[in-house]
Amino acid sequence: MGNHYDKDKKLFKIGEVARIFNISMGTLRHYEKAGLLKPEYVDEASGYRYYSDRQFEVLNTIRYLRVLDMSLEEIADFLKDRDIDVIEEKLENQKALIAQKQHELELVSRKIDHRLEQIRDAVQSELDVIRECTIPASRIVWMRDSLKLSTYLDLEEQIRILQKNQSQPLVFMGKVGVGISQETLLAGQYGNYELVYIILDEEDEYKGETEYIEELPCVSVRFNGSHKEAPAYYKALARYIKENGMEIAGFSREVTLIDNGITNDESKFVTQISIPVKKIK
Numbered sequence: 395m396g397n398h399y400d401k402d403k404k405l406f407k408i409g410e411v412a413r414i415f416n417i418s419m420g421t422l423r424h425y426e427k428a429g430l431l432k433p434e435y436v437d438e439a440s441g442y443r444y445y446s447d448r449q450f451e452v453l454n455t456i457r458y459l460r461v462l463d464m465s466l467e468e469i470a471d472f473l474k475d476r477d478i479d480v481i482e483e484k485l486e487n488q489k490a491l492i493a494q495k496q497h498e499l500e501l502v503s504r505k506i507d508h509r510l511e512q513i514r515d516a517v518q519s520e521l522d523v524i525r526e527c528t529i530p531a532s533r534i535v536w537m538r539d540s541l542k543l544s545t546y547l548d549l550e551e552q553i554r555i556l557q558k559n560q561s562q563p564l565v566f567m568g569k570v571g572v573g574i575s576q577e578t579l580l581a582g583q584y585g586n587y588e589l590v591y592i593i594l595d596e597e598d599e600y601k602g603e604t605e606y607i608e609e610l611p612c613v614s615v616r617f618n619g620s621h622k623e624a625p626a627y628y629k630a631l632a633r634y635i636k637e638n639g640m641e642i643a644g645f646s647r648e649v650t651l652i653d654n655g656i657t658n659d660e661s662k663f664v665t666q667i668s669i670p671v672k673k674i675k
């Protein structure tokens with residue numbers, strides 16, 4: 395930091411430079427601290443900082459590279475060794491980094507679209523109506539565990555296990571489900587869950603074993619409430635299956651589409667139960 399005042403140079407106070415370049419004085423101080431742009435002269439008595447017009451080109455370069463989202467560390471490295479080959483390499487690296495960020499943002503955008511579609515569908519649910527439909531084909535990660543559920547918090551331990559060693563969080567609203575095995579359903583035991591699973595979006599990367607499940611015919615119902623209200627609906631589904639010449643053909647899928655993760659108003663909770671079925675020949 396030079397403290398020699400050359401009267402032949404035109405100097406500008408830090409506030410003047412900030413106004414000229416439409417940036418804050420705090421930003422200029424930050425550039426100074428990062429070693430990018432030190433004032434031409436500092437008055438030892440007052441502490442006032444002054445910049446020369448020859449430094450404007452450097453400041454323009456810094457601002458240009460910041461617009462390209464280059465880090466201050468990379469910019470400082472370039473300013474120490476300004477050369478065509480150096481800036482070309484840094485711009486190529488920055489272009490690759492931006493392409494990666496664009497890809498990541500596209501994945502996030504698609505995830506948001508999935509959740510918006512699911513929430514809007516759940517809000518418009520026709521409740522307490524049993525339907526014959528299909529469980530969409532899906533890719534899941536799952537684990538067997540016996541548990542009873544009273545609130546969504548009872549699943550936290552299992553979710554943490556399924557998410558272990560994952561670089562990106564997997565749990566989003568309406569993606570975590572529980573299930574009851576075919577054998578237990580046939581025995582009419584609807585209070586004990588034996589499976590916990592996470593439905594993976596197409597763009598989800600999972601480090602570990604996953605399973606792809608084909609589309610399956612099912613009977614399904616949506617109701618106002620959560621897992622603690624589910625047993626009565628399992629009974630209704632079992633009765634419907636029997637009365638309509640079908641039999642249970644797999645484990646149930648039970649998902650809270652709207653719960654505490656979205657609203658504190660329990661009157662708006664929506665849970666869906668789907669049971670795979672096949673016609674009795």
